[in-house]
Amino acid sequence: xxxxxxxxxxxxxxxxxxxxxxxxxxxxxxxxxxxxxxxxxxxxxxxxxxxxxxxxxxxxxxxxxxxxxxxxxxxxxxxxxxxxxxxxxxxxxxxxxxxxxxxxxxxxxxxxxxxxxxxxxxxxxxxxxxxxxxxxxxxxxxxxxxxxxxxxxxxxxxxxxxxxxxxxxxxxxxxxxxxxxxxxxxxxxxxxxxxxxxxxxxxxxxxxxxxxxxxxxxx
Amino acid sequence: xxxxxxxxxxxxxxxxxxxxxxxxxxxxxxxxxxxxxxxxxxxxxxxxxxxxxxxxxxxxxxxxxxxxxxxxxxxxxxxxxxxxxxxxxxxxxxxxxxxxxxxxxxxxxxxxxxxxxxxxxxxxxxxxxxxxxxxxxxxxxxxxxxxxxxxxxxxxxxxxxxxxxxxxxxxxxxxxxxxxxxxxxxxxxxxxxxxxxxxxxxxxxxxxxxxx
Numbered sequence: 001x002x003x004x005x006x007x008x009x010x011x012x013x014x015x016x017x018x019x020x021x022x023x024x025x026x027x028x029x030x031x032x033x034x035x036x037x038x039x040x041x042x043x044x045x046x047x048x049x050x051x052x053x054x055x056x057x058x059x060x061x062x063x064x065x066x067x068x069x070x071x072x073x074x075x076x077x078x079x080x081x082x083x084x085x086x087x088x089x090x091x092x093x094x095x096x097x098x099x100x101x102x103x104x105x106x107x108x109x110x111x112x113x114x115x116x117x118x119x120x121x122x123x124x125x126x127x128x129x130x131x132x133x134x135x136x137x138x139x140x141x142x143x144x145x146x147x148x149x150x151x152x153x154x155x156x157x158x159x160x161x162x163x164x165x166x167x168x169x170x171x172x173x174x175x176x177x178x179x180x181x182x183x184x185x186x187x188x189x190x191x192x193x194x195x196x197x198x199x200x201x202x203x204x205x206x207x208x209x210x211x212x213x214x215x216x217x218x219x
Numbered sequence: 220x221x222x223x224x225x226x227x228x229x230x231x232x233x234x235x236x237x238x239x240x241x242x243x244x245x246x247x248x249x250x251x252x253x254x255x256x257x258x259x260x261x262x263x264x265x266x267x268x269x270x271x272x273x274x275x276x277x278x279x280x281x282x283x284x285x286x287x288x289x290x291x292x293x294x295x296x297x298x299x300x301x302x303x304x305x306x307x308x309x310x311x312x313x314x315x316x317x318x319x320x321x322x323x324x325x326x327x328x329x330x331x332x333x334x335x336x337x338x339x340x341x342x343x344x345x346x347x348x349x350x351x352x353x354x355x356x357x358x359x360x361x362x363x364x365x366x367x368x369x370x371x372x373x374x375x376x377x378x379x380x381x382x383x384x385x386x387x388x389x390x391x392x393x394x395x396x397x398x399x400x401x402x403x404x405x406x407x408x409x410x411x412x413x414x415x416x417x418x419x420x421x422x423x424x425x426x427x428x429x430x431x
Contacts, residue, residue, distance in 0.1 A: 008333035008384065009361045013354040016369045018421070022347045024271055029245040034270070034345070035263025036249055038312075043257070052335055062238075068336060068351040070241055073248065086251050092237065094247035096254040109261035116269055119312040119341070122388050150386045152333050154360065167316075169388055186387050197361055204379045207360050210387035 001053075001146050004060035008154040009197070026067075033069040037076050042115060044104030045083040048122075049176035053148040054078045124183035126168040130213070132187055136162045137219040140189070140211065148176035151215045155207075159219055160191035163208060171212055185213040275344035278309045279392055280413035282342060283424075284406040286319070287397040297321065300392065304342060313390060314341020320383060321394045322420075327378050328393045329367070329420035331359035332385040339390035343415060350419065360384060370421045393417065395424040 025031045041051065054075035055063075063071060080086040084101035107115060132138060142157035143149075150172045166188055170181040193205030238244055252258040282304055286293040295303040300317040304310075317339060320328040332338065336351040349355050358366050363380045367373070374380070383391045395417040401409060404427075412430050416422030 005334055007353050007356040008331075008359075010353070010357040013352075013357050016349050016355045016358070016366055017352075018349050018370055018416075019347070024275075024345050025267075026348070027242065029242045031267045032245050032249055032263060033241075035266040036245065036252065036258060038266050039258040039262055040252070055335065064353060066238070067241075068348065070238055073241070073245060074238065077248070080252075085257060086248075086255065088237065090251045091244070091247050094250055096251055100255045100257055103257060106257060106259065107262045108259045109265045112262050112265040112269065115312075116266070116274075117311040119310065119315045121315040123316060150334060152384065152386060154333075155384075155386075166318075166387070166389055169316075172387070186389075188389075190381075202362070202364060202380065204377075205363060205382065206379065207382045207384060209384045210389050212387070 001056055001148065002144055002153060003056035004058070004063035005052075005056045006153050008152045030067075030069045033073050037072050038116075039107045040076060040080065040085070042103075042105055042107035042111075043083075043085070045085070045101070046079050047170075047175050048120065049148060049170070049172040050178070051075060051079060052172075053176040056148070122170040122181075123167050124170055124181060126183050126185065128185075130165050130185040130187075132162045132165070132185075132213070132216065132218070134162055134164060138162060138187075138189060138216040139219050140209075140215055141217060145173070147173065149173045151211065152209065154196055155189075155191065155209050155211075158191050158195050160189040160195065160208075162187050163190045164188040166210060169212070171214070173212070187211055187213065187216065189216070270340075270345050274309075274311075274340060276342075276413075276415035276418065277410070278307075278344070279339070279342035279415070279418045280410040281307055281406070282309070282319075282392065283394050283413045283418065284409035286394050287401075287409055288406050293321075293394075296394070304392075309341045311341050313337070314339055316389050317342070317392060318389050319392045319394050320381070322396045324396070325377075325379060326381055327374050327420065328381050328383060328391075329359060329363050330383045330385065330391045330393060331356060333357070333360055334384075334386060337385040337388075337390065339392055341390075342392055343418060347415070367421065370416060372421065372423060393420040395422075398424050398426045400427050 090097045139159045166186045168183045169186045171184045174182045190208040193201040296319045300319040338346040412425045417424045
């Protein structure tokens with residue numbers, strides 16, 4: 001979707017503000033927000049792609065003024081309600097008002113180290129051979145789905161070169177919407193700065209994205 | 220009950236007010252989920268402790284220092300970063316599929332996630348706020364030299380810049396160039412020269428003088 005998250009090339013946000021000796025957390029609630037979000041992810045009720053899409057669906061004005069952990073919490077509330085674990089009324093009240101859906105698992109303290117160390121690999125075998133090889137010229141498709149996609153707007157309809165065939169991975173655009181993992185080959189596609197930004201582009205710049213095969217067409 | 224019509228502006232505004240006090244909102248959320256037996260506060264403590272004390276940019280610095288010292292390891296890192304990094308014990312969440320990109324005098328690498336905040340947690344820990352914020356995510360791909368200036372980095376005019384937008388599940392670690400005057404240093408001293416920002420590409424490795 002063309003949401004507020006798709007920021008590449010937008011202007012007006014001002015300079016980057018690196019913070020010397022930045023702490024990992026800027027408030028106590030941010031620690032809890034991280035832990036709650038990861039704990040709820042362990043329910044096994046939604047995928048990382050669905051959670052990204054929930055974040056993208058925050059109205060643009062709210063998204064852009066929210067801190068990142070606030071974005072996480074807003075999206076988490078959407079997911080909790082969608083999957084029957086908790087609703088806004090309960091969170092407003094600060095207490096349980098109804099029985100939740102049953103999660104596949106509850107992350108208890110003894111499981112944390114193992115779960116974090118395992119992570120969630122999303123490479124999957126596919127039956128097909130990759131359509132493209134290193135050095136091939138490809139054009140990214142120009143589409144504007146209302147659903148989740150990982151092809152940024154700035155890189156749509158652009159011609160680049162396949163730099164690497166990275167393996168086959170869960171297709172985020174489908175997986176975010178419960179349409180299955182439908183793995184595809186993923187390629188690193190590199191573009192000249194001028195192809196993307198046109199006049200005035202930094203002549204020393206190249207930009208790459210990692211693109212699923214169905215984002216690409218042969219040139 | 221709430222309608223879930225995205226065009227219901229009253230609803231949106233009402234909903235927005237819920238987040239005016241994040242401390243209270245998150246406490247309420249934790250209470251509700253704990254009462255329901257869905258989360259365990261001790262697990263949250265353990266997650267926080269992991270990312271405050273165990274998983275951070277010192278992990279990545281060890282990878283870089285080893286790559287500087289051991290050409291065989293550097294080759295392995297180039298060919299199969301996930302396995303090479305795992306051999307040092309760094310695995311897991313947001314480090315499942317690693318790629319290492321090496322700076323050279325001709326090419327400087329810079330990593331961004333324009334779409335969210337993808338970041339190699341297993342080697343760098345939690346991302347800093349600026350990495351997740353719109354200014355960096357919007358500008359890194361269109362004006363990387365300007366962004367680098369804000370970090371105090373000025374590259375020679377002739378150095379090319381390659382920006383890696385982490386749009387899929389690959390996570391990128393920049394291997395900065397080894398500073399001059401570090402011959403004979405062991406891996407542990409070399410690791411002290413490797414900053415977090417140098418592994419994102421918004422910094423360079425420190426010289427021995429800078430590290431003092």
